[in-house]
Amino acid sequence: MTEEAASPHDRRLEPISKRRLLSQDTGLVLVLLALAVGFSIYSPYFLTTANLSNVLLSVSVIGCMAAVSTLLIISRGLDLSLGSMVALCGMLTALTVEQWHWPWPLGIAVGLLVGALCGALNGVLIAGLRINSIIVTVGSLAVFRGLAYLIKDGQSLLVESSAILSLGSLRFFGLTVSVWIFAIVFAVVWFFSAHFKTGRSIYAMGASPKAAWISGLRVLQLRFGLFVASGVSAGLAGVLLIGQSGTAIPGSGMGYELMVITAVLLGGTSLHGGEGSVVRTLLGVLIIGVLNNGMVLTSVPSFYQIIANGALLLAAVVIDQIRNGAHKGPIES
Amino acid sequence: MALEVIGVSKRFSGVQALDDVTMAFRAGEICALLGENGAGKSTLIKILSGLYTADTGRILIDGAVLEPSSVVGAQTAGIQTVHQELELAPVLSVEENLFMGRLPLVAGRVDWPRLRWESEQALLQIGAKFSADILVGQLGVSDQQLVEIARALVRGGKILILDEPTAALPPAEVKRLLDTVLRLRNAGMTIIYVTHRLNEVLQIADRAIVLRDGRKVADCTRDELNRSTLVRHIIGRDLETATSCDSLAAGEILLKVEHLACDSELQDLSFEAKAGEVLGFFGLLGAGQACVAPALAGVRHATSSAVLMGSRTTLPANPSEAIDAGLGFVPIDRKVSGLALSLSVMENIAMPNWRSLGSGSRIEWRAVRDLAERVIERYRVKCSDSGQKVAQLSGGNQQKIAISKWSELPLSGLLVEEPTRGVDVGARPEIYAALRQHADRGGYCILTSSDPGEIASLADRVIVMRNGRAVSQLRRPDITEASLMAAAL
Numbered sequence: 001m002t003e004e005a006a007s008p009h010d011r012r013l014e015p016i017s018k019r020r021l022l023s024q025d026t027g028l029v030l031v032l033l034a035l036a037v038g039f040s041i042y043s044p045y046f047l048t049t050a051n052l053s054n055v056l057l058s059v060s061v062i063g064c065m066a067a068v069s070t071l072l073i074i075s076r077g078l079d080l081s082l083g084s085m086v087a088l089c090g091m092l093t094a095l096t097v098e099q100w101h102w103p104w105p106l107g108i109a110v111g112l113l114v115g116a117l118c119g120a121l122n123g124v125l126i127a128g129l130r131i132n133s134i135i136v137t138v139g140s141l142a143v144f145r146g147l148a149y150l151i152k153d154g155q156s157l158l159v160e161s162s163a164i165l166s167l168g169s170l171r172f173f174g175l176t177v178s179v180w181i182f183a184i185v186f187a188v189v190w191f192f193s194a195h196f197k198t199g200r201s202i203y204a205m206g207a208s209p210k211a212a213w214i215s216g217l218r219v220l221q222l223r224f225g226l227f228v229a230s231g232v233s234a235g236l237a238g239v240l241l242i243g244q245s246g247t248a249i250p251g252s253g254m255g256y257e258l259m260v261i262t263a264v265l266l267g268g269t270s271l272h273g274g275e276g277s278v279v280r281t282l283l284g285v286l287i288i289g290v291l292n293n294g295m296v297l298t299s300v301p302s303f304y305q306i307i308a309n310g311a312l313l314l315a316a317v318v319i320d321q322i323r324n325g326a327h328k329g330p331i332e333s
Numbered sequence: 334m335a336l337e338v339i340g341v342s343k344r345f346s347g348v349q350a351l352d353d354v355t356m357a358f359r360a361g362e363i364c365a366l367l368g369e370n371g372a373g374k375s376t377l378i379k380i381l382s383g384l385y386t387a388d389t390g391r392i393l394i395d396g397a398v399l400e401p402s403s404v405v406g407a408q409t410a411g412i413q414t415v416h417q418e419l420e421l422a423p424v425l426s427v428e429e430n431l432f433m434g435r436l437p438l439v440a441g442r443v444d445w446p447r448l449r450w451e452s453e454q455a456l457l458q459i460g461a462k463f464s465a466d467i468l469v470g471q472l473g474v475s476d477q478q479l480v481e482i483a484r485a486l487v488r489g490g491k492i493l494i495l496d497e498p499t500a501a502l503p504p505a506e507v508k509r510l511l512d513t514v515l516r517l518r519n520a521g522m523t524i525i526y527v528t529h530r531l532n533e534v535l536q537i538a539d540r541a542i543v544l545r546d547g548r549k550v551a552d553c554t555r556d557e558l559n560r561s562t563l564v565r566h567i568i569g570r571d572l573e574t575a576t577s578c579d580s581l582a583a584g585e586i587l588l589k590v591e592h593l594a595c596d597s598e599l600q601d602l603s604f605e606a607k608a609g610e611v612l613g614f615f616g617l618l619g620a621g622q623a624c625v626a627p628a629l630a631g632v633r634h635a636t637s638s639a640v641l642m643g644s645r646t647t648l649p650a651n652p653s654e655a656i657d658a659g660l661g662f663v664p665i666d667r668k669v670s671g672l673a674l675s676l677s678v679m680e681n682i683a684m685p686n687w688r689s690l691g692s693g694s695r696i697e698w699r700a701v702r703d704l705a706e707r708v709i710e711r712y713r714v715k716c717s718d719s720g721q722k723v724a725q726l727s728g729g730n731q732q733k734i735a736i737s738k739w740s741e742l743p744l745s746g747l748l749v750e751e752p753t754r755g756v757d758v759g760a761r762p763e764i765y766a767a768l769r770q771h772a773d774r775g776g777y778c779i780l781t782s783s784d785p786g787e788i789a790s791l792a793d794r795v796i797v798m799r800n801g802r803a804v805s806q807l808r809r810p811d812i813t814e815a816s817l818m819a820a821a822l
Contacts, residue, residue: 207675213651216688218653
């Protein structure tokens with residue numbers, strides 16, 4: 001393919017960042033391998049096909065969101081309401097399918113649509129009124145969580161639809177449907193980011209929102225669209241989650257946003273905007289998956305697991321800050 | 334010697350920014366520090382003000398070694414630096430900014446009357462017109478610059494480093510600043526004056542040190558100072574004669590604006606621009622010329638009774654509409670609004686061109702790279718390749734990209750603010766040529782500047798502004814620095 005020669009991965013096009021990418025990729029792969037080797041020494045169950053496919057299944061939920069959040073963070077946005085949207089969308093899909101007996105495709109569509117609406121609410125406040133995305137999504141996080149509890153007065157909903165349950169159990173070529181969906185989402189988002197004009201515009205607006213605006217890019221529309229996409233990804237994650245667990249729980253998904261942000265930052269996407277890659281986020285997602293799975297297998301107490309996940313996020317932020325030289329910069333960025 | 338720099342070298346990943354530099358500064362002298370961007374001036378200043386530590390060499394103040402190295406240490410030792418980037422708290426008052434970290438106290442509480450009185454003295458000393466209790470954020474950029482200088486005065490110190498202090502100042506205040514600098518010199522202060530403006534050097538400097546490629550290449554005393562010698566030292570060759578060739582006879586009217594008004598700064602302005610001309614807007618600070626380009630580009634909200642702009646008859650509401658109407662904008666703050674510094678040359682050039690590159694929503698990378706390389710070649714942008722980050726280029730090459738990224742669009746007008754601000758002497762003719770090239774292809778350039786030299790060397794016609802209105806119009810060959818100043822004052 002002739003275009004391949006001049007894609008953004010062409011060495012001539014991005015020689016400096018490319019060189020850094022390589023070393024960064026190697027670093028991530030090494031971390032992943034080290035974790036895998038470590039856990040397989042401590043637990044005989046780690047390196048089994050069943051367990052590895054389990055790891056993939058367990059990260060498929062946050063993975064779908066991490067793919068979209070990579071673009072969001074590249075554009076200098078942050079969505080902290082992901083976990084609440086997961087619960088809300090999962091509850092509504094379960095409600096429509098199990099209680100109202102709607103056909104399952106319609107129920108899934110409701111989940112995705114509600115995700116889009118939640119994202120649109122975030123987007124209107126952030127792009128329309130220019131409010132900081134962290135503040136907006138901290139607020140909407142509570143609103144969405146409250147709504148999720150309201151649906152069944154705090155009760156969970158049992159999922160019995162075989163179609164939805166098959167998301168977490170039906171296998172093709174050894175991998176569950178959830179994992180395939182996760183892979184497709186990643187492929188689509190990556191392809192979009194690397195080969196579509198809108199994708200590159202997201203990098204431009206992240207690198208310099210004002211320069212992008214003056215160059216005629218529709219920065220506000222893009223920002224709005226990204227939050228809608230983030231909501232849809234959370235809706236999808238909510239559907240996958242109820243399919244995997246067989247229950248829609250209004251309190252589910254708590255802390256998922258932190259795992260998503262950790263995965264994205266581990267993958268080298270910068271909080272400073274304009275820089276990052278969807279492919280490397282995948283490595284970040286896998287590291288989180290392997291770490292959590294390994295900690296369960298080696299029976300690390302769950303409180304320590306929480307600490308480990310938080311420490312990983314902090315480590316990712318520290319690395320980002322140092323890599324950008326921002327730790328030596330002015331007092332605040 | 335008040336300040337001695339002995340054998341100082343500094344290296345950044347692969348680049349020798351300073352190479353064994355030795356120089357000395359006396360008390361009571363103004364020493365100009367000259368050199369192209371990238372010559373090592375900024376690095377030297379940052380070492381002197383404690384931001385960087387030299388790899389080798391020593392710095393002596395009154396014979397005592399300045400230990401490496403902290404900002405506070407340098408300040409305590411008597412070195413005060415006024416950087417190009419303003420370091421003010423916009424939500425605090427002028428007086429609080431002036432005495433930041435050293436507010437006068439009485440019985441443990443802030444002595445507000447004394448703060449006010451001392452601040453007003455300092456402002457009086459530099460000839461500022463605003464009061465001490467106004468918030469810094471309410472001041473324009475050039476008044477903020479004055480606050481910075483006043484703060485350096487307030488903090489005392491024996492050695493004052495001014496890094497391009499006049500870059501943001503209109504001519505009237507340049508004069509006042511130069512007077513202040515002379516007064517400080519006469520009071521026995523050592524002034525290190527960094528600038529690109531040779532006129533100012535010739536007016537006030539007692540000595541000039543020229544850096545090139547990290548080395549000291551000249552140390553001229555007052556008697557040796559003249560423009561051509563300095564230029565030769567700075568760029569390492571003789572300056573080609575200016576490229577102000579005769580332009581095409583101005584053609585049809587491409588832009589017409591009537592009764593343009595913007596906030597209170599621009600009251601009422603009507604004008605037209607013709608194909609093939611470079612139209613300049615010149616005025617002192619607050620005269621309103623700074624609103625013209627942002628208003629036409631859809632960046633600032635403005636009103637007009639009648640507009641003719643391509644197919645539009647109203648002012649554009651945002652940059653995207655302006656581009657559709659055939660107007661590109663090169664803003665004054667190149668590093669924030671003109672370019673995305675962390676992206677590559679190629680992606681910056683592609684930014685306004687995404688819509689016209691290829692037909693669908695997919696990117697044709699080959700077309701993008703071809704476009705970038707075409708532009709790089711035509712405008713002689715010096716970069717290692719189109720994938721290099723824009724942040725790594727010199728100011729002149731950055732500005733070439735900010736201008737040339739528009740060149741592949743079918744634009745009729747180019748709105749350019751202060752095109753050679755922060756651009757070294759050697760690269761200026763090429764920036765001028767780039768703008769002239771646009772006009773010669775049948776478009777027009779609108780150029781707003783507070784630097785009369787820049788306007789005089791480039792514009793075919795100049796509208797001079799005062800108090801938000803046009804006060805006179807000059808055409809070639811009547812456009813000179815003197816005639817511009819006479820009209821603006």
